[in-house]
Amino acid sequence: MRKVKKKEKVYFPDPKFNDPLVTRFVNHIMKNGKKNIAYNIFYNAMNKIDIIKEKEEKSALEIWKEGLKNVTPHVEVISRRMGGSNIQVPAPISSNSKITKAMKLLISCASIRTEKTMANKLAYEIWDAFQEQGEAVKRKENIHKMAEANKAFSHFRF
Template sequence: MRKAKPKKRVIIPDPVFNDQMVAKFVNHLMYDGKKNTSYRIFYSALDTVKAKAQNEEKSPLEIWKQALDNITPQVEVKSRRIGGATFQVPTEIRADRKMSIAMKNLIAFARKRSGKSMAEKLAAEILDAFNNQGGAFKRKEDMHRMAEANRAFAHFRF
């Protein structure tokens, strides 16, 4: 790169749990700069998770973090053009990108769900991800399957 890398922005932790990961998730969830609405959706989703998973000994925040871990992909495929042919080359993902992909997938599949409010849809998707099912978990499995199928092209890694 010609220019210097841009500075990483410091993300202020959320007010309730004092956790930067929650703040990042809320930033991904937010539309049109409406952060308060986004926080309200997230916290009410965690309340719903708490109500539905009463027999769990974990707190709703721990359930959410475990759900994110369950849907975090380790490898992805990138298209690489070599000698007129395009290969799907499996590559490992950086740690910050892993979390970003997991959060975006969780939110995207929660939005696609049918349900009353976004908080209910998000809570349902969190519980599904916690139990290793649902759309976001399936997306991770598909990414891993695609990387495994194209393992022969791993030597084209860049």
């Protein structure tokens, strides 16, 4: 084997929900090493989701996990040079990369929303993802559509 497998990174659980997935999400929100600000953004978004949900009996953390699952892509397209042209080859994504891509999709789509604070943007994007609508879900569907359209090149995956 040419490539050495990377050691899987261990994430410590966050202080409030005691979940390592939350810490991983907060690390993606974080900019310039300001982890406390990132935690405040996430926790304020969870509080906002508690306010938004009306008759939903799930907790805010369960809504976030369900929304993350709805945004998770299962395939991606990889650009390959064949002859003189680049072709898009669909390939499955590893489970670790799926989670990372879903988190980045959710955060990037939240940041372009028009609400005032990042916590509100994130809360409404998570809520939309939970209901299987919104920009992040559309982007995931576009990724899947591109992979479906280029299914003919799937045998170039090596």
